[in-house]
Amino acid sequence: MQNSSLGVIRLCGFLGLGLACLGTAAAQSGDFTVSQNGKAVGTANFTLSPKQGGFDSTSTVHVEMQGLNYALSKTEELSETRGLIHVQLSAIVNGSAVNVTAQPDGTPLLMNISADGRSSTSRLAAHAQAVFMADFDPGAFETLLAMAAKSNNRDLWAIVPKQAGSVETVQLATYPDEQGTLNGNQIAVHHLLATIGGAITDLFSGPDNGLLQAELPQDGFALVRKGFVLKPPTKAPAPPAARPQTPQQAPPR
16 A cells, blocks of 8 residues: 555554464454554454465454544465465555555565556565565454464565555564453463564564554554553553664563
8 A cells, every 4th residue: 555645654564362373273353443642543353264275364444533544354365374375455545445466476476556546566575474464454463473473583574565565574572571451361461573664563462472462653553452451551662763772581482
């Protein structure tokens, strides 16, 4: 999606209770509140369903606030290791339609984008652990966290459907665990710092590595799983330049 259409939004895609193991057979889903600076501005959800040879993933997002009316619907086919087989995305951004399809085409990744009355086709570098990331998409972070758990946070990539499309490296740093409650029950919370195309996102996940909360400090946006409360509540994040260069050493998981 084009930067001009999304304005201040820099959230690259981004999760609900997830899968600690890529081979788990049960379907998964999660409902989230989208907020900016603590004020609810929308909702998002995802469903991940296992099938023969992989998964079907769907996501929907609705955001309504001053300067932005945004609706997204995404369907994906994923391999057994969560690799992208095919994705189709439809969105309405302030009244303008955006449509994206992407799939591996031999060695490169073929992406078609239609937005603002213009269409483009790009061939991008293909990677086995690449996640398709659209704005406010919880299903994308569900996939990212599952891949990260399997690969020890290494060799991860983001497919970003902005302008003509791009593929960005994903860098993950581990911070000390925190505590929270999910539907009133105490839960250990993992804290990761993700850097994707220069944008920083704090990711908070449960013991099964599924997303509970995602925060984008640059723009004050957050995705929070319904029923989840981080304890103590997160303080206003420091600007990216003030973040420590090296995270504290977290105990092994």
